[in-house]
Amino acid sequence: MKIALLGYGRMGKTIEKIALQRGHKIIFKVDENTKEYDIKTADVAIDFSIPSAAFNNISNCLNNDVPVISGTTGWLDKYPAVTKLCNKKDGGFIYASNFSLGVNIFFELNEQLAKMMHQLEEYNISMEEIHHTKKLDAPSGTAITLANGIIKHTNKKSWNLNVTNSDSQIPIIAKRIDDVPGTHTVAYNSEVDSIEIKHTAHNRSGFALGAVIAAEWLYGKTGVFTMKDVLGLK
Numbered sequence: 001m002k003i004a005l006l007g008y009g010r011m012g013k014t015i016e017k018i019a020l021q022r023g024h025k026i027i028f029k030v031d032e033n034t035k036e037y038d039i040k041t042a043d044v045a046i047d048f049s050i051p052s053a054a055f056n057n058i059s060n061c062l063n064n065d066v067p068v069i070s071g072t073t074g075w076l077d078k079y080p081a082v083t084k085l086c087n088k089k090d091g092g093f094i095y096a097s098n099f100s101l102g103v104n105i106f107f108e109l110n111e112q113l114a115k116m117m118h119q120l121e122e123y124n125i126s127m128e129e130i131h132h133t134k135k136l137d138a139p140s141g142t143a144i145t146l147a148n149g150i151i152k153h154t155n156k157k158s159w160n161l162n163v164t165n166s167d168s169q170i171p172i173i174a175k176r177i178d179d180v181p182g183t184h185t186v187a188y189n190s191e192v193d194s195i196e197i198k199h200t201a202h203n204r205s206g207f208a209l210g211a212v213i214a215a216e217w218l219y220g221k222t223g224v225f226t227m228k229d230v231l232g233l234k
Contacts, residue, residue: 004042007049014208067092073141097141099210138174
């Protein structure tokens with residue numbers, strides 16, 4: 001495939017390396033210094049840009065019949081507008097807060113555990129996420145996805161950043177430490193014991209590989225999809 005990279009930071013560079021290893025061609029790389037480009041020359045676009053650029057990047061792809069996947073977080077207030085545009089244009093779009101194959105299995109495990117724990121009121125739920133110091137948003141999109149997965153199956157109504165536990169909210173502790181690709185922990189604590197599930201990324205290659213696999217899967221398809229579709233988890 002001919003791939004356009006929208007965003008050429010550390011993730012973009014890792015995606016480029018893996019895409020080339022899998023036999024694809026990177027036809028251009030867009031960063032903050034790129035003035036003009038013709039998205040129509042791409043078979044598929046991969047967006048790992050910044051929150052302020054993501055919506056325009058994605059819209060430009062869909063308006064020009066280029067399927068696009070996005071791993072940029074922090075722009076999801078405009079997600080309904082993107083899905084509406086995608087359906088109107090009969091385009092192809094995948095958003096994921098995390099494209100790592102292991103993390104998406106972790107999402108499923110998180111929901112199954114929440115289903116089992118929702119009747120056990122003696123357990124308090126908490127979450128912690130750790131990322132590198134250059135990550136712009138907190139909590140991470142991955143942590144928000146995990147929290148929403150718990151909310152779906154429990155009496156929790158929302159999440160809150162760096163607060164103590166409450167009956168209706170899930171506390172998320174966000175830490176920023178140099179050179180940590182991403183660690184997410186979900187904990188259920190009671191007076192007698194604790195249950196934890198944890199995912200630790202060792203490097204960015206897992207995120208990049210998942211993004212390229214998602215792009216391969218999306219090529220030639222129309223609709224709004226998730227990584228559940230890519231991995232056959234629905």
